[in-house]
Amino acid sequence: MLVVSMGELLVEIMRERVDEPLGVAGTFVGPFPSGAPAIFIDTVARLGIPCGFIGSVGKDDFGRLIVKRLKEDGVDTTHIQLLPDCTTGVAFVAYSGDGTRKFIYHISRAASGKISDGQFDSSYLSKVKYLHIMGSSLSVNEAWRKACYKAAEIVKESGGKISFDPNLRPELLDIGKIREISEPILSSCEIVLPSGEEARMLTGIEDADRASQRLLEYGPSIVALKRGREGSWIYTKKDKLKAPSFSVEEIDPTGAGDCFDAGFIVGILQGWPLEKVARFANAVGALAVTKKGPMEGAPSLREVEEMLRKKGGEK
């Protein structure tokens, strides 16, 4: 495995229409395979890189759907456990017309929240080039937090690197706690991929540009600031570069950041210059929003190459 990720596996059940609240009878669509680290790893696989996942599902139709999907896309699923006594995690999502989302989760006490010590080891992780950690996984529960820290240690000791998407939600955890649980990964990672809000949260600096610069002092060699429709800005100790976005018709923004992460790590593994890496990642993120469902828009390598050929990164 060149890339491994780990964390919560779940299905998403989403409102069919915007502005339909969760607490009244209405229509949902789903189940869609989801979980930020799962979206990440599925995209890595679709982009053609050997990769694997560590996580847990229930022995039910939702769990089988997730595992089947990851497997079919090329993810090694040998380290996903099927738990007969637990139910696969679920997230209900409602969208508002103003772009905000509301969730109801069955995650931390569901199969998604289970991780056992015996589930991963140095034999699985020792040849990994990048272990990708999601902030969301650090906040599932104590067991997952410890598992992520431990896996990161194993990978580092074996010469691999860590990438970190600090997708932690201030509405779920206070900022002090977010900084505390992020610190062990942030200080040991090679690449951090925050949104502007996340860069601000982690540093306490209002301006996202200055916050991203500051993040370099926390440990990582590369900061990839995700700016949504405005592309991405990439920071290193020596350099700062702005990669333009691609204009696409947005159907469902869920998962775009996770797909960007995947494109970025895949680009890094190709040894490309950072500018090419960022354009590639922007294209992956842009394609991700063109289909309904968190993982449905994860593009294949061919789709990304086609977009890069057609649009070349202009906007």
Place this chain on the structure above:
Amino acid sequence: MLVVSMGELLVEIMRERVDEPLGVAGTFVGPFPSGAPAIFIDTVARLGIPCGFIGSVGKDDFGRLIVKRLKEDGVDTTHIQLLPDCTTGVAFVAYSGDGTRKFIYHISRAASGKISDGQFDSSYLSKVKYLHIMGSSLSVNEAWRKACYKAAEIVKESGGKISFDPNLRPELLDIGKIREISEPILSSCEIVLPSGEEARMLTGIEDADRASQRLLEYGPSIVALKRGREGSWIYTKKDKLKAPSFSVEEIDPTGAGDCFDAGFIVGILQGWPLEKVARFANAVGALAVTKKGPMEGAPSLREVEEMLRKKGGEK
């Protein structure tokens, strides 16, 4: 409170169409307030009898929906706890063309599975005429099983009576276990309300009629055998009577048995002769299947009286 019930509170998320399996993306409708004991108590309230419920929901839109619904229909909800750290229970349901159903549950580890010792006491239960226990609640987890046993003891000691619907599922628990956990309630209840399959399961007697006769020897004074479209048969030590059903257009059979239970207990509390009680309960159960959603068809007293007036119990 004349009647109290207790147990799992949940919302049901159901497939919009038959023969749509749970493990592929499709359409769901919901959330609908549900849980067998909740359907029971909501119907008791709609039939005009003072009643209350003991249970737990999460502090989320699903939980608020359930509590609001019970409250609006007249159930005392002071003994339902809203748990900030848990998520309200959910059942996903898919229907097959042949009438079978398939479920995925988030119940035992969700808010639905929580019951604390301090949540009920003799001051709440001492004036109760009937405490209704559902087999499903005995199988949620150990905490609920103990709580049901304890509540039943309190009610009996205060001179109240127990009614019992042994709606336990052989696909979830083996028959030995079903008999074992049912025994303390079955032996102390006044009324048991089984389906034919449940009567067979509890007694080991193939013929539902003979099985129901036998159940009288286990403790209860009245056995109300639910025969679906064919009405109900009522057994006492002295008598057996057959109450005809009502023909209705079936939209959704979920909850019909729970509504029948409610009609039966309400009839008993009125002091009616058993024949009238059974016809009333049959009318309540029949009306329950005419609307989509587990609790949506629970009829008001006026609707039941109208059906009894129009159709008089003929079929």
